[in-house]
Amino acid sequence: MITKRIFGNDRLTLWFLGILFGVLALVAVLNLATTPDSAFHVPTYAVALMGKYLCYAILALSIDLVWGYVGILSLGHGAFFALGGYAMGMYLMRQIGPRGVYGDPILPDFMVFLNWKELPWYWLGFDNFFFAMFMVALVPALLAFVFGYLAFRSRVTGVYLSIITQAMTYALLLAFFRNDMGFGGNNGLTDFKDLLGFNLQTDGMRVTLFVSSGILLAACYLLCRWITLSRFGKVLIAIRDAESRTRFMGYRVEGYKVAAFTLSGIMAGLAGALYVPQVGIINPGEFAPQNSIEAVVWVAVGGRGTLVGAAIGAIVVNLGKTLFTGWLPDLWLFALGGLFVFVTLLMPKGILGTVPQLLEMARNRRAQNAVAEKAPDAPPSADAPKGAGE
Amino acid sequence: MMRSLFLRCLRPLAAPVLAAVMAAAFVLAGLMAAAPAARADAAGDALALFASKSYDDIEKGIADLAASGHPQAIDILSALGDRRLHVAGDAIVFEDAAGTWHDALTGAALDGEPAGAKAVRANNRIRRAVDAALGQLTLMSADAGKRYDAALSVFKSRDQASLPLVRSALETEQDGKVKRALQQALAALTLYGDADETAKLEAIDVIADMGNQDALATLVGVPEPTPAMAEAISSAQDAIESSLAIWSGVQSVYYGISLGSVLLLAAIGLAITFGVMGVINMAHGEMVMIGAYTTFMVQEVIRNSAPFLFDYSLAIALPLAFLVAGAVGVAIERGIIRFLYGRPLETLLATFGLSLVLQQAVRTIFGPTNREVGNPSWMSGAFDLGGLTLTYNRMWIIVFAFVVLAILMVVLRRTAFGLQMRAVTQNRRMAGSMGIRTNWVDSLTFGLGSGVAGIAGVALSQIDNVSPNLGQGYIIDSFMVVVFGGVGNLWGTLVGALTLGITNKLLEPVAGAVLGKIIVLVALVLFIQRKPRGLFPQKGRAVER
Numbered sequence: 001m002i003t004k005r006i007f008g009n010d011r012l013t014l015w016f017l018g019i020l021f022g023v024l025a026l027v028a029v030l031n032l033a034t035t036p037d038s039a040f041h042v043p044t045y046a047v048a049l050m051g052k053y054l055c056y057a058i059l060a061l062s063i064d065l066v067w068g069y070v071g072i073l074s075l076g077h078g079a080f081f082a083l084g085g086y087a088m089g090m091y092l093m094r095q096i097g098p099r100g101v102y103g104d105p106i107l108p109d110f111m112v113f114l115n116w117k118e119l120p121w122y123w124l125g126f127d128n129f130f131f132a133m134f135m136v137a138l139v140p141a142l143l144a145f146v147f148g149y150l151a152f153r154s155r156v157t158g159v160y161l162s163i164i165t166q167a168m169t170y171a172l173l174l175a176f177f178r179n180d181m182g183f184g185g186n187n188g189l190t191d192f193k194d195l196l197g198f199n200l201q202t203d204g205m206r207v208t209l210f211v212s213s214g215i216l217l218a219a220c221y222l223l224c225r226w227i228t229l230s231r232f233g234k235v236l237i238a239i240r241d242a243e244s245r246t247r248f249m250g251y252r253v254e255g256y257k258v259a260a261f262t263l264s265g266i267m268a269g270l271a272g273a274l275y276v277p278q279v280g281i282i283n284p285g286e287f288a289p290q291n292s293i294e295a296v297v298w299v300a301v302g303g304r305g306t307l308v309g310a311a312i313g314a315i316v317v318n319l320g321k322t323l324f325t326g327w328l329p330d331l332w333l334f335a336l337g338g339l340f341v342f343v344t345l346l347m348p349k350g351i352l353g354t355v356p357q358l359l360e361m362a363r364n365r366r367a368q369n370a371v372a373e374k375a376p377d378a379p380p381s382a383d384a385p386k387g388a389g390e
Numbered sequence: 391m392m393r394s395l396f397l398r399c400l401r402p403l404a405a406p407v408l409a410a411v412m413a414a415a416f417v418l419a420g421l422m423a424a425a426p427a428a429r430a431d432a433a434g435d436a437l438a439l440f441a442s443k444s445y446d447d448i449e450k451g452i453a454d455l456a457a458s459g460h461p462q463a464i465d466i467l468s469a470l471g472d473r474r475l476h477v478a479g480d481a482i483v484f485e486d487a488a489g490t491w492h493d494a495l496t497g498a499a500l501d502g503e504p505a506g507a508k509a510v511r512a513n514n515r516i517r518r519a520v521d522a523a524l525g526q527l528t529l530m531s532a533d534a535g536k537r538y539d540a541a542l543s544v545f546k547s548r549d550q551a552s553l554p555l556v557r558s559a560l561e562t563e564q565d566g567k568v569k570r571a572l573q574q575a576l577a578a579l580t581l582y583g584d585a586d587e588t589a590k591l592e593a594i595d596v597i598a599d600m601g602n603q604d605a606l607a608t609l610v611g612v613p614e615p616t617p618a619m620a621e622a623i624s625s626a627q628d629a630i631e632s633s634l635a636i637w638s639g640v641q642s643v644y645y646g647i648s649l650g651s652v653l654l655l656a657a658i659g660l661a662i663t664f665g666v667m668g669v670i671n672m673a674h675g676e677m678v679m680i681g682a683y684t685t686f687m688v689q690e691v692i693r694n695s696a697p698f699l700f701d702y703s704l705a706i707a708l709p710l711a712f713l714v715a716g717a718v719g720v721a722i723e724r725g726i727i728r729f730l731y732g733r734p735l736e737t738l739l740a741t742f743g744l745s746l747v748l749q750q751a752v753r754t755i756f757g758p759t760n761r762e763v764g765n766p767s768w769m770s771g772a773f774d775l776g777g778l779t780l781t782y783n784r785m786w787i788i789v790f791a792f793v794v795l796a797i798l799m800v801v802l803r804r805t806a807f808g809l810q811m812r813a814v815t816q817n818r819r820m821a822g823s824m825g826i827r828t829n830w831v832d833s834l835t836f837g838l839g840s841g842v843a844g845i846a847g848v849a850l851s852q853i854d855n856v857s858p859n860l861g862q863g864y865i866i867d868s869f870m871v872v873v874f875g876g877v878g879n880l881w882g883t884l885v886g887a888l889t890l891g892i893t894n895k896l897l898e899p900v901a902g903a904v905l906g907k908i909i910v911l912v913a914l915v916l917f918i919q920r921k922p923r924g925l926f927p928q929k930g931r932a933v934e935r
Binding site: 073147150151153154155156158159160162163164166167168170171174175177178289293296297300330333334336337338339340341343344345348 | 726736740744751754904911919920
């Protein structure tokens with residue numbers, strides 16, 4: 001059964017990565033190599049939009065790692081995403097240099113506006129790309145580690161954990177709204193110009209960011225897949241299914257949980273870092289608890305505990321959001337809310353669990369009909385294949 | 391406010407009485423020898439000054455008019471303060487609060503606004519002069535509240551011209567509160583006048599005893615204090631400041647209790663659905679919102695068809711809000727939650743989706759903007775208690791929160807329904823075997839929790855904006871309260887709500903509102919990690935649900 005599952009997943013992995021890279025290549029070519037009036041041209045705004053979806057997919061993947069495999073429902077993953085985004089935003093702010101509205105060579109515009117004389121200490125070093133990238137991973141990792149260590153050590157589980165993760169991101173939301181935090185307050189960080197010296201607005205840069213997001217998604221996916229299939233991953237699954245039993249068997253459950261949570265935080269932070277240059281702004285709204293819960297729903301829609309499903313769910317729901325808010329903006333919240341209810345009640349396994357099941361059922365029925373036609377009196381076959389999700 | 395009180399008090403007075411009082415005042419003050427004819431002339435001259443373009447002239451006119459003993463001086467001066475005093479050709483006219491026009495000199499009513507009437511100019515300096523003059527005039531009023539206000543205004547203006555008047559008023563004053571105010575006014579006048587040092591030191595003592603912000607301001611501004619006075623002032627200042635600090639502490643605690651009672655109201659329904667049933671209802675905030683909108687609807691109907699019922703609108707809205715929110719709650723339980731028992735994380739997601747749908751539904755029906763819900767008369771206004779100013783709506787909400795808590799306690803412990811509810815949550819199968827319809831109990835319990843949230847919405851509509859986002863603001867705090875207090879324990883919810891409220895308000899002056907809230911949230915998260923089951927954890931088998 002296990003080998004079959006791995007085999008099934010393997011085919012899924014190939015399909016997923018194949019389609020992902022196919023789309024990356026196709027979009028890159030269609031954007032760069034065709035003229036805007038060509039029928040095959042992919043406009044640059046669409047490239048940025050798809051890049052955004054890919055970042056969301058990475059965030060969903062990070063949630064699936066802890067929710068699908070360890071059973072930790074975090075309603076605060078948006079916080080890690082936003083922290084990574086802020087770290088990236090700080091680098092991009094420093095890249096503006098003297099081209100800001102106030103023309104200060106060092107201070108970002110909002111600090112000049114607040115009449116600050118020098119950079120706060122925590123902004124130092126962010127002019128260096130590698131330091132900034134290090135912080136993109138380190139800051140969410142630290143938060144996830146400290147939070148996870150405290151929570152898992154005292155065995156806060158289930159809904160209690162969900163509620164305090166929500167409180168965590170809510171507290172950060174309030175904190176980042178404050179002007180004296182030094183992160184631009186309400187307006188956040190925006191007006192970015194360059195990344196590594198290249199103009200962010202060019203088509204080439206857009207495509208590069210889009211392709212990087214895709215590659216990062218593939219890398220994160222492979223990493224998660226490797227983890228979940230490893231011995232370590234088996235322990236995680238054991239914790240999800242029977243935490244106390246795993247503990248009684250001698251595993252240090254807290255250590256496993258903290259490790260998975262921290263890794264997941266880093267992935268969310270990286271996603272946020274790639275997200276910011278593509279949307280051109282990061283503000284405290286990213287910390288809103290609703291964003292984090294929405295991200296959980298992407299995972300639920302795609303199929304919890306399947307990795308590929310998380311990515312698919314993020315892309316499908318966000319595509320739906322873009323289309324819906326374009327056509328019928330008032331109906332979007334109805335649709336999103338309805339989706340929450342629909343998926344939890346009727347599709348608990350998500351797209352990836354339900355679609356193969358439906359296909360299987362249809363195939364079974366066809367097979368039975370065929371059998372019934374051949375021998376009308378024969379009883380239905382007893383050893384019909386089970387659903388793929390079992 | 392002051393002016394309307396003013397006119398209400400004055401209107402029933404017969405003009406002769408008023409004139410006599412005025413005359414007496416100014417005889418005592420020794421400002422003029424009153425003879426009717428001379429008075430009329432003085433008043434006429436004073437009124438003529440109001441036609442001038444110069445503020446100096448107008449100010450002189452105010453002082454002269456106050457001194458003239460004109461029977462309608464008070465009306466005219468307050469009209470000037472409100473820019474209801476007009477110049478029409480040669481005559482000075484004013485419009486009283488009821489909208490009738492009068493000739494200022496004779497007081498005779500005119501029919502309608504005279505042609506070419508132009509309001510007399512008034513700036514802040516003129517308004518101050520008007521206030522001071524009115525203060526002098528009303529020290530002799532027959533109404534004690536009036537006299538008290540007048541004494542206070544003298545205290546603040548420290549206009550030396552009113553010194554003789556204050557003295558004479560003190561001699562005849564019978565009312566203790568007014569007398570104290572007059573003494574304080576006298577002390578302030580002494581302190582700022584040219585009395586000797588002993589008199590001034592006594593005055594400092596009198597003012598120090600007041601112990602409020604005004605006293606502090608008066609003491610700080612004393613001109614040319616002698617060394618002895620300076621010492622007395624600084625020790626008085628210290629005493630006042632420490633007493634003010636205590637009062638502001640008390641004030642913070644009161645605000646904290648007020649916030650705590652709001653949290654209690656919002657969280658108490660959650661304590662039933664989450665605490666007793668173990669169901670995470672993220673749409674709980676929307677039940678509160680539904681209650682608030684029910685209040686809005688009730689008031690809307692009353693405004694349109696039976697305005698005289700307005701003071702009872704909340705009493706009508708309460709049962710309706712309970713029923714509406716409760717019915718929605720039962721529908722949610724039957725339609726969604728019953729399929730998800732034992733899967734708390736899924737329940738959380740489904741009800742969160744529901745909260746989005748409900749918010750959007752309300753936004754579609756009522757629009758995204760705030761809806762206005764009025765305060766009935768018994769809920770508006772404020773009263774003083776010691777150094778505190780308490781608003782009636784906050785006070786009633788505190789009372790209301792405790793009443794709701796008490797009723798719920800009784801329902802849970804003393805009724806058959808409460809017994810069944812507890813039985814089902816403790817051991818569902820056993821309760822079922824005893825003949826309890828567990829499905830029904832589940833629905834009704836959820837309905838009860840939602841209904842209580844609806845009631846909370848009625849109360850919150852009085853102090854918060856009624857908008858589709860009303861509930862969102864409370865949901866995280868409510869969960870914090872329930873988790874902090876300990877699940878399944880109404881006392882814990884009470885203690886949790888009050889602790890959170892008071893801590894929040896005590897931190898606010900020190901750290902600022904936002905930072906205070908962040909500190910509380912972080913402290914809570916840390917607390918939950920130390921005691922994952924809250925302040926008052928459940929013991930025994932129920933824990934391992």
